[in-house]
Amino acid sequence: MEKTWxxxxxxxxxxxxxLRQIGVEGIVTALHDIPNGEIWTLEAxxxxxxxxxxxxxxxxxxxxLPVSEAIKYAGEDRDRLIENYKISLENLGKGGLKTICYNxxxxxxxxxxxxxxxxEDGTSSLYFDKTRFAYFDCYILQREGxxxxxxxxxxxxxxxxxKTITEAEKDALIDTIIVKTQGFINxxxxxxxxxxIAIFKRLxxxxxxxxxxxxxxxxxxxxxxxxxxxxxxxxxxxxxxxxPPYQMLGLPRIVTSGDDIxxxxxxxxxxxxxxxxxxxxxxxxxxxxxxxxAAQFASRTHFVHLRSTDILENGNFIEAPHLEGRGHxxxxxxxxxxxxxxxxxxxxxxxLMLDDGEKRYNPGYSFYGRxxxxxxxxxxxxxxxxxxxxx
Numbered sequence: 001m002e003k004t005w006x007x008x009x010x011x012x013x014x015x016x017x018x019l020r021q022i023g024v025e026g027i028v029t030a031l032h033d034i035p036n037g038e039i040w041t042l043e044a045x046x047x048x049x050x051x052x053x054x055x056x057x058x059x060x061x062x063x064x065l066p067v068s069e070a071i072k073y074a075g076e077d078r079d080r081l082i083e084n085y086k087i088s089l090e091n092l093g094k095g096g097l098k099t100i101c102y103n104x105x106x107x108x109x110x111x112x113x114x115x116x117x118x119x120e121d122g123t124s125s126l127y128f129d130k131t132r133f134a135y136f137d138c139y140i141l142q143r144e145g146x147x148x149x150x151x152x153x154x155x156x157x158x159x160x161x162x163k164t165i166t167e168a169e170k171d172a173l174i175d176t177i178i179v180k181t182q183g184f185i186n187x188x189x190x191x192x193x194x195x196x197i198a199i200f201k202r203l204x205x206x207x208x209x210x211x212x213x214x215x216x217x218x219x220x221x222x223x224x225x226x227x228x229x230x231x232x233x234x235x236x237x238x239x240x241x242x243x244p245p246y247q248m249l250g251l252p253r254i255v256t257s258g259d260d261i262x263x264x265x266x267x268x269x270x271x272x273x274x275x276x277x278x279x280x281x282x283x284x285x286x287x288x289x290x291x292x293x294a295a296q297f298a299s300r301t302h303f304v305h306l307r308s309t310d311i312l313e314n315g316n317f318i319e320a321p322h323l324e325g326r327g328h329x330x331x332x333x334x335x336x337x338x339x340x341x342x343x344x345x346x347x348x349x350x351x352l353m354l355d356d357g358e359k360r361y362n363p364g365y366s367f368y369g370r371x372x373x374x375x376x377x378x379x380x381x382x383x384x385x386x387x388x389x390x391x
Contacts, residue, residue, distance in 0.1 A: 026060030063101035093233025110243035130315035230272035245285035279327035280307025291331040298339035
């Protein structure tokens with residue numbers, strides 16, 4: 001697999017020469033300065049591509065060309081926004097960009113309650129605490145009917161938390177769940193927005209009456225509209241699994257399991273309609289066997305995120321070391337190196353270690369933590385490829 005790295009553009013503290021020095025081969029990035037729904041011009045695409053190539057690297061994957069909310073909930077602007085999306089896809093194809101990672105998660109992308117959960121060795125990582133999330137949902141967001149989404153035991157733990165949680169902790173939950181993890185790239189809410197809770201509740205209201213079947217049909221409509229452009233220019237769309245892979249905040253989520261992925265690939269049965277295989281997102285759902293899913297969908301996978309999580313008690317989960325946890329990444333790498341070896345892969349959500357914390361990288365995207373994971377997985381790939389040659 002091609003070793004790639006998610007890079008956040010010319011303002012990223014991690015520079016392209018640094019990435020070339022540590023063995024990165026391809027860059028995963030996007031035109032982050034362009035607002036969602038607006039057209040990516042060919043000129044802007046070629047400018048960034050040349051900037052990357054001038055350092056001896058290549059722009060391997062676009063992550064992401066965001067799907068606007070109105071496309072997901074079928075708003076009045078849906079068809080106009082899809083036309084803009086098609087023009088951007090065409091320009092990417094003309095520019096030689098053939099792999100497009102995207103997601104179809106309503107309103108909110110990946111969800112965590114803690115960005116720097118401490119480990120015994122002094123490192124820290126992302127963490128999801130279900131009790132704290134439920135407290136946010138029921139008492140901070142005050143979403144109507146939220147209590148119905150939690151068990152009696154979970155609500156009891158939420159009530160106990162309410163006796164001790166501080167105002168500073170409440171503010172931190174808001175900042176983590178709907179600002180910092182969402183706003184640093186193409187988010188609906190960004191740092192500095194006043195009253196993010198009000199903005200978030202308005203966004204949630206756009207999905208009133210939208211259930212899983214409706215969202216599925218909206219995704220099918222979107223894919224059917226863009227597939228002719230993908231076919232013409234050889235562009236592969238690869239949907240990212242929902243993170244975590246289950247229903248949240250009363251919103252439907254439709255990329256949570258093998259059954260969901262099968263439905264999407266069959267609903268628009270075109271080889272350009274494919275999957276971003278994310279071991280981290282999938283492993284945070286107890287219902288998912290990650291290596292089995294890798295084998296099942298290897299032929300329709302166009303991009304791989306090598307991450308792993310551990311599920312703890314009470315529904316909590318944490319980023320696991322890349323060679324441990326429920327992601328079983330050694331087995332996953334073995335599948336893809338055998339079945340689809342030319343795929344680009346990237347590591348992400350590595351631990352904060354050494355002086356990562358002082359440098360304040362984007363949430364989940366440390367430098368030393370990801371570099372360590374990349375080195376580990378590079379060794380795994382070399383060993384597996386050697387074994388395959390012997391066989």
